[in-house]
Amino acid sequence: MKIIRKIKKGIKAVIFTVLLLLIAINLPIISLKNEESTNDFSNWMSESLSSETKVKEVKMIGAHDAFSKDINLFSKVDELSAPSIMTGIPGTLIKGFLVRQSVTQIAETNKLLSSGVRYLDIRLTKTGDVWKTKHNFIASDFKPIVEDIALFLDENPGEFLVLDFQHIHGVNYDSASDYTSFYLMLEDYGLIDYSYYDDSSIENLTYGEVTSDKTLSRVLIVDKFEVNGKSTYNYDETIRSSWANSDSFEDVVEFLEAERLIIEGSSNNNGFNVMQAVTTMSMSPNGIINSFKTWSLVERAERFNEYLLDCDNLELLMESMPIVMVDYATDKEFVDEIMELIIDLNQG
DSSP, X not given: OHHHHHHHHHHHHHHHHHHHXXXXXXXXXXXXXXXXXXXXXXXXXXXXXXXXXXXXXXXXXXXXXXXXXXXXXXXXXXXXXXXXXXXXXXXXXXXXXXXXXXXXXXXXXXXXXXXXXXXXXXEEEEETTEEEEEESEEEEESHHHHHHHHHHHXXXXXXXXXXXXXXXXXXXXXXXXXXXXXXHHHHHHTOGGGBOOOSSOSTTOBHHXXXXXXXXXXXXXXXXXXXXXXXXXXXXXXXXXXXXXXXXXXXXXXXHHHHHHHHHTOSOOOSEEEEEOOOOOOSSHHHHHHHHHHOSXXXXXXXXXXXXXXXXXXXXXXXXXOEEEESSXXXXXXXXXXXXXXXXXXXX
């Protein structure tokens, strides 16, 4: 009987330990001080750029997965794009952990833009007639985001945004009807009213042309649809953006340095070159263990952004890849330092 009681106690201890571990893993709390810059960079383009500057050469901050801030423990999995580990029983058991690894930004749209962000990496999913932002999980309706973008553009003439619709799930990129649906959504939400587009490459397009010499604010819309008769820019012809896919700070910077050398040695630099200055949680055992050291993706981003600012060759990287795309793009220390550098380099 004593042996049986010991076994039962042992089983209870194991169950209790597992439950505690699951609770700890699933805490969705992101423990950041979240200090935001008190500087307002809403008009940095109109105040510092020359009309003759080519838009592809403008240094700027980019927000990776720009609209993931509303993902939480109650968010639904995006069944169209999420990895298998995020679905079913495994995903349910570690959902809080997965949520912490899916939130890349923690600021509202207007704060991203007033912090100087001008490139927005947008992920959408379409279910029926509903368009929502996502990153593994459904985040929020896209329409209110567009309304915030429009308000910012109305209030700040002379600015332009690059809207990179990096992924749209629930559509076929080869379908003319799906492109029409996408375009009509942009039109219905009011975004097309601000769109600048011509059917030639952006290679020689200038800031002055896009903004009508600082009198208007515009957006350049880029997507991956491969259909005839488009009125938005084609991704493959407009953007180069390569991903290190690593959680190692050193490996990511080494990858970016290799990317810089490739770009400098290429004669085909006709569009925007994006510096993907982001780290990614590896789904290997070591990667998962490492993810607990920084607890959440944005806390890891806070550390990596600081690491990036200390890189000796950052200016060289920015000359080759002017769009510095990061997670947690509104961190005070990062924003103040990178924006000072961005303005200096653009004026130099």
